[in-house]
Amino acid sequence: MAILLPIMLGLERVKFENKEVTFEEHIKHEHSLWHYLFFIVYIKTKESTEFTGPESYVSDMINTSPPDLEWFPRLRCMSLNTEEAENTEQNEMKELRDQLNDTNQVVKQLSSQLSELRDRMMEHRKNQQRSYVQRIQQLGNLHNRTQSTPQTAPGTSNSPFVAQRPE
Incomplete structure (x- = not known):
């Protein structure tokens, strides 16, 4: 039997x-x-x-x-099924570990790219600020130049467009 x-x-x-x-x-x-x-x-x-x-x-x-x-x-x-199930479970765990490692690599890569992008944005912002400061300084210099030109007596003007009063 x-x-x-x-x-x-x-x-x-x-x-x-x-x-x-x-x-x-x-x-x-x-x-x-x-x-x-x-x-x-x-x-x-x-x-x-x-x-x-x-x-x-x-x-x-x-x-x-x-x-x-x-x-x-x-x-x-x-x-025998238990052993096969354990092997299957081990294979699934290995696959999950591999996927997790792949995901970690992608996250590191994206983090690096994000950091690089942030640095570029900061540099761009600094350049814009410098440009704005230069423009403001130029405007200030222009204003100072117009202020430093000789002033005329009240009622008189060096401008050809302003009528002069006879004295």
Whole structure:
């Protein structure tokens, strides 16, 4: 009977080498042929109106002609699935770490570009301020020059457009 179960489930002893669960433990606890046999007898003797969802599913499978054995975990077992799940989880963690590293690189690059842009903006602002100061100084110099020209007596003007009063 111990030979029949691995043939039914499709798992070989080799699959359990270097695993946490040995092949013998697997057959004895996870896929005990007796447990499957008892479950089938239990389904056959239980009132169908009292079935749970899984029991109804298995009952339908074994009452077909020929019986459908798809409900048997062929080429699968919990101890091997756990290891595969751990490998999958490790792969997903590695992918997430890689994505996080990529994101960190992009953030560093954007931060550097932002810093460079800020420096350029500050330099541009300083240049504008210098330009404004120079213009203001030029206007001030122009104003001072116009103020420093000789002033004429009240009522007189050096301007040809202003009529001079006779004295």
